[in-house]
Amino acid sequence: MDDRLHLGPPSYGGPPKYGTPPKADPIPLKGTIRQLRPSDLPRFRDHLLRLDAASRRDRFNGAASDAFVATYADRSFAEGTTVIGYVEGDEVLGAAELHERPEEAEPTAEIAFSVERSLQHRGIGGRLFARLVQQARGLGYTRLFVTTHADNRAMKALARRFDAALTFAEGETVGVIRLEPAGEDDFTLPAPRPLRSARAFL
Numbered sequence: 001m002d003d004r005l006h007l008g009p010p011s012y013g014g015p016p017k018y019g020t021p022p023k024a025d026p027i028p029l030k031g032t033i034r035q036l037r038p039s040d041l042p043r044f045r046d047h048l049l050r051l052d053a054a055s056r057r058d059r060f061n062g063a064a065s066d067a068f069v070a071t072y073a074d075r076s077f078a079e080g081t082t083v084i085g086y087v088e089g090d091e092v093l094g095a096a097e098l099h100e101r102p103e104e105a106e107p108t109a110e111i112a113f114s115v116e117r118s119l120q121h122r123g124i125g126g127r128l129f130a131r132l133v134q135q136a137r138g139l140g141y142t143r144l145f146v147t148t149h150a151d152n153r154a155m156k157a158l159a160r161r162f163d164a165a166l167t168f169a170e171g172e173t174v175g176v177i178r179l180e181p182a183g184e185d186d187f188t189l190p191a192p193r194p195l196r197s198a199r200a201f202l
Contacts, residue, residue, distance in 0.1 A: 029122060031088035033131050040092065044083060047072035047092040052117045059099070059114040061148060082139070083132050086124050093119055096128035098136055101145065109136055110145040137179050144177040 036044055048059070048069045056064055064072075075099065076083065086094035094115040101108040111132060115124050136144055 029088075029119075029124070031086050031093065033084060033086055033127055035135070036083040036087075036092065036095070040078060040083075040085065041073065041077045041085075043090070044077070044085065044095060045070055047085075047095055047116065048073055048114065050116055051114060055114065055117055055120075055161045058148065059112065070187040082132075082135055084128055084135065086128060087121075094124045095129055096132040098132055098139075098141075104143070106143050107141045107161075108143045108145065109139075109141045110147065111136075112146070133177070133179065137181070142179050142181070144179065146175040147178070148173050148175075 048056075049066055051059060056069070058067075060072075076099070081097075081100075084096045084098075084100035085092040095113070097112045099110045101110055111129075113125055113128060115128075133144070144176070
């Protein structure tokens, strides 16, 4: 995705003599939010490897080498981790992960998020979070954990939006989100569309 703006001559009579010129509107988002398929592993891996140093630290709660990140992506897919991605064209540019915690007595999963620097603060994290919570309820989880370092204010704000109870210990922030069981309406399928012709059966 090319995030550069290509602007023609200013339409407001030239730049102002004083102060900062008005900011251009951000380029509209053109991607989709969807669950990643097994064949999306290379795209997911490339997304994590493209994270800048600060975003990588936010995602992994500390420094992480390329080798660690690549191995982590491979292991996540091999273990059946649910990954929801923000996808533009042939690239995954944001991801939300749902990792089961089978050692917990209550159906529990740990969640994690990453959005590439050029698309941060555009609402993608919130959309990924909402979709992941919906997916978790459908899978029968009743509790979600989110762990981040104490300086990750964006992640803490996002967790609070979803009513996470946050605790702070040893430089980490741990959030717990309680989920209501999925209701019947969550599984209601849309009415089938009428077929345009008999060719639809072929």
